[in-house]
Amino acid sequence: MNIKKFIGLLSFILLFTACKKFDHYLNNPNKPTNATPALLLTGICDSVFNANPISAAYAVRHLTYYERPSESVNYNWNRADFGGYSTLRQVKKMEELGQGNASYQGLGKFFRALLFSRLTETFGDIPYRQSMMMDQGVDKPAYDTQEEVYVGILQDLEQANELLQANSGKIDGDIIYKGNIQQWKQLVNAFRLRILIHLSKREGSTKINIRDQFNAILSNPAKYPLMSGLADNGQIVYNASDVSNYYPTAGSLSVATLVSLEQSYVDLLKSRKDPRLFSIADPVAGQPAGVFESYNGVDAGLSPADQQSTASKSSLIARRYVDLKAPINEPMILLGYAEQEFLIAEGIVRGWASGNAETHYNNGITASLAFYKITGSKTTDYLNGALVKYDAAKGLEMILMQKYLAFFMNSGWEPFYEQRRTGIPTFRVGPGTLNGGKVPKRWLYPLNEFQYNKENAEAAVARQYPEGDNTNATMWLIK
16 A cells, blocks of 8 residues: 555544544533433422522511621612523423423423512512513513413413323422322412412402412312321422532521521510420520520611620520531421411411311411421410410411411511511511611512613503502502
8 A cells, every 4th residue: 555545544544533532522421411301300499499598587587687787688678680580491491391291291380380479479560471482582571460470370370280190290300299299289289379368468359269269279179189297398308318418508607606586586486485486596695495585586677786786695596507417407498288277277267268267277386386396295385375376356367477487497588478468477677677667568670671671671660660660669469
């Protein structure tokens, strides 16, 4: 063979081999390159369930932080974002990839309902029907009224319940219920009760048949199963399989040293001799644990300087919330059995369904105490306490108060939305809360909406809020 031809052939072989090796190393066999519905479901669950509760705890006066108050500590907050739409795009993709599996379609409907409810409860009117149509050329979606959004949310939840059946398809990637379709179905229906209760102020003044939908769920448990205990909680469990899977506030130095229980919350617990206080707070430094007199809070209405001056005589949040040790961390609840029972009790008191409100009220309290491993005679004694024993004449107020007490460091912004709806309990205001002594009712729309979707955003503001895009303006939901 001619030497030049030989060298050329050898060079070609070496080049081809090198390219083949290079292409080979571009592919990581341990990392998936194609999304699957299971992979997307895992990420969606983590995004939705694994939420740091600390900002909401400040806003609802469970806790206060007095070193560098942020917009969540005082009430002088401003804009929120549309980040929920990013997760909604993942939900849409999961549904597309899960075609043929009704379980993924049902979960998609549930997550759509949940994420859109968060968005509308934050702002009011939001892009809804056109919000996920970028692939169809809709890059400036119109805003739907809050009423229309809730119509869609409730329809999605009805469809989710219908789609999630025993034979609807295996669920992989499920870090919440490990593929248990029945438990997802129970969560869907409990969440629907929450949404209907959110609409209580609109009963009789909306096209949504609130009362009938609520009653339909409770009167047909075969079609609309609900949670039966703590094991059915919609929650994410930490340190079950990964030693780095810590509780959101674990290892936080500021939470460990600069976050105290808020005074009004401590007073509510102490006046009821509530044993949950000993699980969620540390005693004042130098005082014995497990004695009510050893626990105090900081008045969040005080100026930051005055809060700091009284902090040494207050109870810090319990150390387990910042401890990195696996056995000490607790699950993060999105919606639990205790809340479900309070929702049912409220619906019964409102006349939306038949049943015994006291039984469900007691179930809610018992479940909340059991979450903190408080059972037996301690529970019985608490239920018979002067300010706890159910009084039908004060039924609604008692139900709402116990729900608020049970929300500590769980369920995200739900306690704020509930106080906004009911006014229970009264939140402390003062120099430390700013905002003219008012508790805000919403967040301002994202600034980029007025830059890139100006016409629709401005129309939504004008339609809802004559005073403008204002944190103290009242959305349709709570008028």
